[in-house]
Amino acid sequence: MTDSVTFQLTVNGADRVVEGAWLGESLLYVLRERLGLPGAKNACEQGECGSCSVRVDGTLVCACLVLGASAAGSEVVTVEGVAGDAGGLTDVQQAFLSQGAVQCGFCTPGLVMTVHDLLERNPTPTEVELREAISGNLCRCTGYGRILAAAQAVVAERSGSGRSQRETPS
DSSP states (O other): OOOEEEEEEEETTEEEEEEEEETTOBHHHIIIIISOOOOSOOSOSSSSSOTTEEEETTEEEEGGGSBGGGGTTOEEEOGGGTTGGGOSOOHHHHHHHHTTOOSSOSSHHHHHHHHHHHHHHOSSOOHHHHHHHHTTOOOSSSOHHHHHHHHHHHHHHHHTSSSOTTOOOO
16 A cells, blocks of 8 residues: 655645645645645646646646645645635636636636736737747637637736737737
């Protein structure tokens, strides 16, 4: 029988103890099954679809590819915690709703995390930079036009203009 481990993660600003985990459990499993945070979705389990995207110590990762125990002591931010203490919807989440970038919703948490990550690193990305950022996220229902429109709407809103300042032609 494999020994279980106990470790601590800081998830969405709160210290969380994970008890009785198997060393081989993915961070995705730990978040969903042990900590009750279902926002990151389990789809491919191979890091190909982006539906399980979370930030670990400020870096966007596919939680299915990270061992839960290896994230011990790390700061993890999931879609449930992206708004921080403010609660409610972030501007990115609201733009996804307003622009119709949500249909089945399965890919949405990963895409929201990806757009937040991009805009934190680059507040005024071009359309090409937006497309590149979301290229690791698969969406089967909505299509990417509305997702790009949502991201561009956030860029425009944050910059105080009606359009992204660095927008490139389609």
